[in-house]
Amino acid sequence: MNSTETNPLAALSEQLAGAVAGIAPSLVYVDGSARRDASGIAWNRRTVVTADHTLERDDEIELVLEGGRRIEATLAGRDPSTDLAILRTAVDLPAASRAAGGEPAVGHLVLAAGRDEDGRLGASFGVLSALDGAWRTWRGGEIDRLMRPDLTMYPGFSGGPLLDPAGQVLGLNTWGLSRRTALTIPVATIERVVAQLESRGTVVRGYLGVALQDVRLPETIRAAHGLSRRHAAIVVDVAPGGPAESAGLALGDVLLTLGDVPIEGSEDVQRALGGESVGSRRTIEILRAGTRVRLEATVGERPSGD
């Protein structure tokens, strides 16, 4: 039998265990919900980042550290659009070391890690299954790249790190961005959102002040207006004094395009209202009583807590 030093499998095993041991001081259990277990990553000295959807409460949040020690944390900001939230601690925690450079590739070995309520570590092992470019979440959040690991994401792993075998954080795992699969929010997105949350407590999002519902376009209307899309979004409420009302949008108008984005449902409107849209003028094309109408709106900033 080979000695441990020359046995590559044992060496890999040691490396993986070392990666988990390395993140352990920065990996916490987040007690912010009666129903869901979650993990969190110490990002800066007193800032822990976690998955927003796992937080049911705004206060009385506690963290469980390595060794089972419980500390209090306060919610310092949340961004449902990227499913990230930051928690402030009164105690210094060692910031997790992030992967710098060295592009991850599909097929690379990865670990997911989490901590349970009793302070015990958990880990799972697999490969990076898919990587793609920037994308927008169903809530309109901007994610710098699509990253999907193929491994078992156990209950309580949401908010925890995806690690490379060297123990560097590649991103934050969450079940909150897709019903079908767990995804990883890359480090670049976390850095950007954490910076915004730390300075303002919220992430800037565009705002029109309308409530919308998806609607199917009747065949006759599609034919009459040469529309290929089968669905659009109908206005079911207009906020008084909001950008939409100022632009002349009314109950029952059907949105066809917003700026240069074709609207096939309310999600498309969310996607068109990223942070960069705030303050910009956008043409809104609508159907009103069977006629196409163009309106001009100035996109506002979404009030916090909305």
Place this chain on the structure above:
Amino acid sequence: MTDELQADLAAVVRRVRRATVHVHDERGRGSGVVWAGGLVVTNAHVVQAAWPFVETAAGRVRGRLLARDERRDLAAIGVDLTGLDVEAATVRPSATLRCGELVLAVGNPLGLSGAVSSGVLQRADRRFVVADVRLAPGNSGGPLTDATGRVVGVNSMVAGRLALAIPSEAVQAFLAKGLSRRAA
């Protein structure tokens, strides 16, 4: 690097498979670990009969049930292993495992012989070794090993997608107690 890793993995698996057997009686079937001293260790829920069968690709023999503990889900079978082409497992205390270490499970799930599944260790406490490894019925009684093939537990049940194994320390304690009682 990859070639070495593959070769090493194959060698480790080969070694663990030589310490893994089929165990069955009239009512149950599963896997077993060849333990030093002419013993096969399996789960209590796999065998109940006094004279269960122990089988490998090389042959099949009747063993004798020496001890059985339903609470710990362990059973020990005394068997003449000559002719079965097996080798006793080397054992490692599960308490020395670290979270994230590679682990392997070998057994006979879904009618397959000596099938391997792999993953990483979650934790090891006195009750269970908990691992991120996919098991199926038939893995019961088979070995969970570390990356060098040393047995750290006997696979016992599945909880969600986690494998639960009886810690090697508990197996040693069970053997020490169960076999001495029989001798007394």
